[in-house]
Amino acid sequence: MKIGLQKIVKCLVVLLVLVNINILNEDKVSAENSDINEVQLYSMYHVNPGDTLYLIAQKFDTSIEELMRVNHLKNSLLMVGQPLKIPNEKGRYYLVQPNDTLYLIAGWFNLSVSQLKLVNKLTSNNIFVGQTLYIPDRETVAIINQLPIGLYKNGADNRNIQLVQQALNHYGYALSEDGIYGWRTTKAIKDFQSQHGTLVNDGVYGPNTKKVLQQEILTDKYIVSNPNDTLVLVNKEYGLPKDYVPNNLVVPNVKFLFNEYHPKKLMRKVAADALELLFNQAQREGIQLFAVSGYRSFERQHWIFSSKAMDIGMWQANTLSAKAGESEHQTGLTMDVTSESANFQLTQGFGGTREGKWLEKNAAKFGFIIHYLKGKEHITGYEYEPWHIRYVGSRAAQQMMSNDITLEEYLGKVGTIDTRQSCLIP
């Protein structure tokens, strides 16, 4: 009952946010970079002498099959000068072509029509030429399609259990994939069921749990296609690819809380340079800041989050930390910062210190924003975090600051953060 009430409140909040977006869109700040990257599905290539489909596929990290499909080729004969569409390496979207149907597209990507509709929030089977459809990554599709049919409970022991464990881990739990339905698997299933009112909370895996698990994994988040963009939005709705490691990670030359090397000292060069300027200016004004934690790999974030999820349940874990792929720290563009006056802690109290106030006032000049602002929790999906700064570039940062908006609002991508978690499954 308690969760039911929470869901209703959250749905109301989401509705209010949706109303808000319409207002904001009127004077939406342009953020072309990011949007263009997301819909740039293909690059054009002109066939050179000596080219074969095989060579071209190899060159662009795609397959012959994929090239034939996107170019509607009937055979593998190529002509010099012929234009070919090359799917973007990290493209997550499909551009609808003449004569395409949902049925055909779903089949190409191993999805069912209803799954394709679900991830794209389509309410009918109508699609139009030029429409972009989000396609989940292959690993995710394979994991949900391999989920076994049948009933399994505590004590079961076979290969099918391993597939269930794999899916639960993909969703954010921490199970050893040993194929044994022990107390930890039961606990994870129970926790998952407890989040979804339609499921019986009995710790038994069956067809209903399978169906909801498939839906939840599919709609958990969109994987962004522009992870390197300094304006990339990473939150509970938009995630970074599992294998994304930023280029050019360096240790910024600023004061840290600790002296020894640790990967969490790393930042992308562009952000590290800006952080050095920010810290130097602070120093000049008698403000002593300390860097605490920057880059965090997908694997490390998965370990942190999934241990929490097993311990206190996923709903609670989601309010306290980010799922792997959903942490801004994986971008290499963020740093957690503190001061002596905040007892070197990362607490909301930092926001009230002289250092915290200075940071809030000056971060934007150096290209940083305080991403998780007070009063914007329903938009960012996170509690107020005055210590967490994110590099976006100074032009964007100053626009966000002067309009008192978050990155989500700046990019016009507000509104569905909690929808999936609380409203999708009635």
Ligand SMILES: [Zn+2]
């Ligand atoms: Zn942080």
